[in-house]
Ligand code: ATP
């Protein structure tokens with residue numbers, strides 16, 4: 042197993058539901074370590090750039106409205122197979138398809154308002170971590 046880093050976002054609905062600690066606990070209990078964290082309110086331009094891969098999708102405008110509707114909590118997580126592990130813990134995009142006990146099965150309201158984001162591959166994780174934590178924002182675990 043390779044040690045990886047991945048990007049996690051607790052989306053505006055997750056913040057509204059006061060789930061920061063609940064969600065971070067799931068990551069920590071699964072052996073993932075937080076190596077960077079910040080709370081912020083995305084601008085429209087930031088959200089459009091972050092989700093640019095979806096810009097031709099019919100749900101893009103709604104996705105941008107949703108992601109800018111309130112603050113988000115952004116983290117870089119580190120651990121064995123962190124990219125896949127994070128996505129297992131999140132569950133499927135549509136909560137009705139998400140495995141029981143996953144974040145989305147337990148907390149997501151819909152395929153859009155689905156509480157969390159997680160990088161989908163190591164390559165995208167590197168780009169996404171740099172997007173939010175460019176200037177030495179990732180803090181190595183020295184103990
Ligand atoms: P994320 O990228 O946020 O981790 P994901 O990788 O599970 O989620 P994507 O296909 O990348 O899913 O979609 C990005 C986000 O766009 C979803 O998390 C959801 O908020 C929204 N979304 C995806 N599909 C739909 C849809 N059919 N209708 C409305 N919103 C959608």
Ligand code: MG
Pocket residue numbers: 159161
């Ligand atoms: Mg995605």
